[in-house]
Amino acid sequence: MGDGRLDLPQGTLDLLILRTLALGPLHGWAISERIQQVSRDMLQVPQGSLYPALHRLERRGWISPQWGSSDNNRRAKYYALTRKGQKQLAAETQSWHKMIGAVGLILDMD
Amino acid sequence: MLSDLRYRLRAFFRRHDVERDLDDELQFHLERQKDKYIASGIPSMEAARRVRIDFGTTDAIKDQCRDAWGIWAIDETGRNIRYAARTLAKRPGFTTVAVLTLGLGIGANGAVFSALNAVVLRPLAFPDAHQLLSIDQYEPGATQPFWRGYVAPARLEDWQRMAGAFQGITGYYLDDLTETSGELPERISRAWVAPRFFDVCAVAPRSGRIFTRDEERFGGPPAAIVSERLWNRRFGKDDRQQHALRIGNRSVPIVGVMPQSFVFPNGDVDIWSPSPPDAPYAQSRTATWFRTIGRLRPGLTLEQAASELNRVQAALGQQYPATDAKLAIRLMSLKAATVGEVTKSLWMLFAAVSLLLLVACTNIASLLLARNAERRREISVRLSLGASRAAVVRQLLTETLFLASMGSALGIAIATVAFQAFRTLGAGLPRMTEIRLDWSLVVYCFTCAVGAATLFGLVPALRTARLVVHEANLHRRTTTMSTHRLQWTLVGVQVALSVTLLFGAGLLIRSFDRLARVPLGFDPSRVMTFRITGNWGETTDMVALRRRVLTTLETLRRVPGVAAAATSMAVPGAPFQFDTELRIAEAPADDQRRITARSRVVSSGYFDVLHIPVIAGTQCKDNEPVPGAVVNRSFEGLYLTGRTAVGAHIREMASGPIVGSGTIVGVVGDAREQGLNEPPAPTVYWCNNAPNPTPLFLVRTYAEDPAAIAETVRRRIHEIEPARAVYELMPLEQRLGDTLAENRLRTILLSSFALTAVLLAAVGLYGTLSYIVNMRRREIGVRMAMGAVRRTTVMMFLKQGIAVTAAGCAAGVWLSAAMGQGLAGMLFDVTPLDPSTFAAVLVLVIAIGAVASIWPAIRAARVDPIQVLREE
Numbered sequence: 001m002g003d004g005r006l007d008l009p010q011g012t013l014d015l016l017i018l019r020t021l022a023l024g025p026l027h028g029w030a031i032s033e034r035i036q037q038v039s040r041d042m043l044q045v046p047q048g049s050l051y052p053a054l055h056r057l058e059r060r061g062w063i064s065p066q067w068g069s070s071d072n073n074r075r076a077k078y079y080a081l082t083r084k085g086q087k088q089l090a091a092e093t094q095s096w097h098k099m100i101g102a103v104g105l106i107l108d109m110d
Numbered sequence: 111m112l113s114d115l116r117y118r119l120r121a122f123f124r125r126h127d128v129e130r131d132l133d134d135e136l137q138f139h140l141e142r143q144k145d146k147y148i149a150s151g152i153p154s155m156e157a158a159r160r161v162r163i164d165f166g167t168t169d170a171i172k173d174q175c176r177d178a179w180g181i182w183a184i185d186e187t188g189r190n191i192r193y194a195a196r197t198l199a200k201r202p203g204f205t206t207v208a209v210l211t212l213g214l215g216i217g218a219n220g221a222v223f224s225a226l227n228a229v230v231l232r233p234l235a236f237p238d239a240h241q242l243l244s245i246d247q248y249e250p251g252a253t254q255p256f257w258r259g260y261v262a263p264a265r266l267e268d269w270q271r272m273a274g275a276f277q278g279i280t281g282y283y284l285d286d287l288t289e290t291s292g293e294l295p296e297r298i299s300r301a302w303v304a305p306r307f308f309d310v311c312a313v314a315p316r317s318g319r320i321f322t323r324d325e326e327r328f329g330g331p332p333a334a335i336v337s338e339r340l341w342n343r344r345f346g347k348d349d350r351q352q353h354a355l356r357i358g359n360r361s362v363p364i365v366g367v368m369p370q371s372f373v374f375p376n377g378d379v380d381i382w383s384p385s386p387p388d389a390p391y392a393q394s395r396t397a398t399w400f401r402t403i404g405r406l407r408p409g410l411t412l413e414q415a416a417s418e419l420n421r422v423q424a425a426l427g428q429q430y431p432a433t434d435a436k437l438a439i440r441l442m443s444l445k446a447a448t449v450g451e452v453t454k455s456l457w458m459l460f461a462a463v464s465l466l467l468l469v470a471c472t473n474i475a476s477l478l479l480a481r482n483a484e485r486r487r488e489i490s491v492r493l494s495l496g497a498s499r500a501a502v503v504r505q506l507l508t509e510t511l512f513l514a515s516m517g518s519a520l521g522i523a524i525a526t527v528a529f530q531a532f533r534t535l536g537a538g539l540p541r542m543t544e545i546r547l548d549w550s551l552v553v554y555c556f557t558c559a560v561g562a563a564t565l566f567g568l569v570p571a572l573r574t575a576r577l578v579v580h581e582a583n584l585h586r587r588t589t590t591m592s593t594h595r596l597q598w599t600l601v602g603v604q605v606a607l608s609v610t611l612l613f614g615a616g617l618l619i620r621s622f623d624r625l626a627r628v629p630l631g632f633d634p635s636r637v638m639t640f641r642i643t644g645n646w647g648e649t650t651d652m653v654a655l656r657r658r659v660l661t662t663l664e665t666l667r668r669v670p671g672v673a674a675a676a677t678s679m680a681v682p683g684a685p686f687q688f689d690t691e692l693r694i695a696e697a698p699a700d701d702q703r704r705i706t707a708r709s710r711v712v713s714s715g716y717f718d719v720l721h722i723p724v725i726a727g728t729q730c731k732d733n734e735p736v737p738g739a740v741v742n743r744s745f746e747g748l749y750l751t752g753r754t755a756v757g758a759h760i761r762e763m764a765s766g767p768i769v770g771s772g773t774i775v776g777v778v779g780d781a782r783e784q785g786l787n788e789p790p791a792p793t794v795y796w797c798n799n800a801p802n803p804t805p806l807f808l809v810r811t812y813a814e815d816p817a818a819i820a821e822t823v824r825r826r827i828h829e830i831e832p833a834r835a836v837y838e839l840m841p842l843e844q845r846l847g848d849t850l851a852e853n854r855l856r857t858i859l860l861s862s863f864a865l866t867a868v869l870l871a872a873v874g875l876y877g878t879l880s881y882i883v884n885m886r887r888r889e890i891g892v893r894m895a896m897g898a899v900r901r902t903t904v905m906m907f908l909k910q911g912i913a914v915t916a917a918g919c920a921a922g923v924w925l926s927a928a929m930g931q932g933l934a935g936m937l938f939d940v941t942p943l944d945p946s947t948f949a950a951v952l953v954l955v956i957a958i959g960a961v962a963s964i965w966p967a968i969r970a971a972r973v974d975p976i977q978v979l980r981e982e
Binding site for chain 2: 033060
């Protein structure tokens with residue numbers, strides 16, 4: 001942790017993927033890059049868990065895949081947020097904020 | 111939910127596409143990452159290396175993705191099955207023993223189940239068979255002659271008219287017919303049926319129709335219904351043409367053909383003819399014609415029908431006091447009446463064979479425990495590579511299920527062979543021909559296998575997985591005493607169950623042996639028996655009938671090789687219910703004793719044929735002016751003490767259709783005429799060579815094998831009686847053997863089950879002890895190194911084996927006591943807790959236990975301490 005990076009707390013990967021895809025369809029590599037960029041390099045997606053997570057979300061019907069060509073003209077699998085996924089994102093975001101608030105209350109007590 | 115299913119189905123069925131997509135997706139990721147590194151100035155080789163470090167192995171990721179597809183269960187099962195096949199193939203010895211054990215257990219169980227199913231569980235082959243009842247008339251408190259239960263046509267019609275609980279009541283009796291178109295006359299069995307017979311049976315003809323009301327009336331148009339068998343034999347399969355039978359000098363049109371499956375009253379019947387109740391000769395209320403059956407109205411119970419029918423009979427008793435007042439009626443389901451006592455034997459055998467299956471399961475459970483223990487290393491490697499405990503348990507269970515399905519396949523094969531044996535051994539028992547192989551057997555065997563696999567596979571699998579985890583945590587390799595305790599318990603259970611089965615078999619064998627040794631009082635060897643066709647029409651002229659039978663007897667006595675010939679109404683040595691109440695004319699008037707005796711009806715020469723000694727007077731003679739009778743020694747001893755027997759006059763209290771009164775002409779020795787298991791009772795032999803048209807002929811031959819005379823007899827009878835057929839030609843000993851069919855069947859089967867169980871228990875004991883010796887090699891090595899004597903080592907293991915056997919025996923004794931009680935009704939001259947059988951079984955089992963333990967014990971003593979210590 002010396003370089004200031006954080007491990008992803010359990011169960012947050014799904015939430016981050018959904019939030020990232022809310023801006024528009026992306027392929028897997030772009031998702032991990034985007035998370036890293038936006039978090040100013042503090043969060044790094046464990047490469048091993050990204051794809052199983054994507055497949056799991058796809059099976060649940062929260063994201064839907066689409067094959068397309070990438071900027072350098074290679075075949076790539078793009079994921080887009082479905083309507084079900086949007087609802088899920090809203091619900092998970094809300095509960096995340098609640099949780100942060102609750103944890104904050106406890107940490108700030110004296 | 112639906113999209114989830116669609117997703118999984120695609121993943122499963124379009125597997126190839128899905129895998130390719132996954133490859134592409136990961137490849138794309140790797141290349142983009144590499145491009146990124148190169149763009150930041152890292153050389154190509156180093157970039158590729160970093161990508162691999164970042165990403166880890168793609169295989170692991172792919173596995174996790176596949177998990178996410180939700181088809182791992184199918185995947186894993188396929189993998190487990192392949193793995194199980196490989197591991198089992200690697201251990202052919204274990205696999206063979208396990209499959210054989212299971213196959214035997216399931217096969218024997220399946221065979222008995224198919225018999226139980228056919229005979230006891232499956233309804234009779236009639237629609238709504240539960241509505242069919244057998245109806246018996248009897249005289250409460252009186253002696254029961256054999257014609258008890260045969261109902262007069264007039265009374266049957268009264269019941270039909272007055273009893274509302276029945277849809278219909280009908281009856282039948284059997285008669286012979288001689289068919290003369292072949293080279294030798296052939297006997298055809300015919301059933302005379304009361305009106306409504308086919309309505310009550312509710313079985314439609316295969317072609318044609320049943321009798322019309324007109325045909326069932328006296329003087330109506332003649333008609334016959336024939337069996338499919340007779341139809342095919344006589345007329346081919348041509349159904350369109352009208353055909354007629356020639357019976358005597360009459361032509362009788364065939365109006366219907368019954369299907370092959372219709373075997374009522376029995377499978378021999380080829381012709382059904384109507385017996386009109388309004389015929390002038392059918393009006394006597396004392397006639398004894400019909401075996402009676404009835405079909406209940408839907409929803410009524412047997413008890414309701416019985417009370418109603420008894421009310422009806424009471425009303426008839428007031429109307430016809432002389433003939434009907436004393437009669438009562440007994441109802442029984444037709445199935446119970448048909449199957450009778452066999453039910454109990456079959457359930458007993460089924461219980462026994464289920465114990466055998468339990469022994470087999472227990473045996474495999476202990477084998478599996480031992481084997482899984484040897485595989486700890488393999489399992490702990492799997493666990494440390496990240497397999498979950500559940501996955502290990504699933505894999506072990508797959509192996510067991512795999513074994514079980516092989517076992518059940520073998521079991522089905524064994525059952526198909528065994529059930530043939532069953533039919534042969536059980537020939538002569540009711541419904542045996544109905545035992546067939548069908549889907550129920552296959553389903554049953556597989557259910558057994560799956561049940562057994564879960565039973566014997568789950569515990570060892572759970573246990574192994576837990577123990578290995580436990581050990582892995584402790585970094586130790588020791589044997590845990592608790593495994594041994596479980597294994598020893600399993601062996602003990604096997605021993606206990608084997609003792610139980612052996613004890614049961616021992617009782618039956620002793621009983622059978624006693625039965626075979628019982629002094630019969632007559633000599634059944636070298637006696638040939640047969641019948642000659644005749645029909646009830648002949649009984650209108652009894653004198654002519656007797657003359658005809660006498661002529662036949664005289665002809666037989668002249669055949670070379672024949673020592674003596676006689677007729678009898680019943681098979682000697684086989685049960686025959688014919689009890690009569692008598693009065694002795696010479697007895698003082700104040701002698702109020704009730705004299706009851708079993709009656710048999712025999713011709714001259716009977717006692718010569720059977721070698722029953724004549725003690726006083728003479729035996730029956732041909733052409734006696736006064737009807738004679740011979741009594742046995744028991745009769746004389748009980749009823750004629752202090753009086754000369756010969757010359758006394760006896761008279762039947764209720765005169766029946768066959769005998770009435772007679773003079774005692776002789777006294778003979780006691781014989782077990784009622785069956786081997788019944789002691790001789792006071793008996794009267796009435797002298798009459800033809801009480802019915804088809805008495806049993808008995809011929810004593812000089813030759814050792816009475817069957818050798820069969821063809822000669824057939825030819826001679828044909829010469830004098832070209833229109834009659836000889837049938838049921840068989841040695842007397844064979845007939846007596848058939849009366850023991852049920853006894854023999856259960857004795858042989860239970861013995862083979864018991865032996866198999868003991869064998870399995872021995873294998874279990876041997877296997878378990880060998881395993882323990884293996885596990886304790888190190889300890890033994892250390893002991894030996896410390897100077898333990900070989901003999902002590904041998905004794906240590908031998909003692910352990912015998913101790914478990916003894917414990918099993920102790921438990922087995924308790925179970926055996928229950929087994930003995932269950933067998934109580936089937937034993938002859940042996941008590942259900944016979945101590946000598948107990949002793950023999952215990953000695954045998956402990957001896958077998960010792961033999962099974964000695965080899966592993968000796969192997970333990972041969973452990974080389976140096977080698978063992980080096981292995982560490």
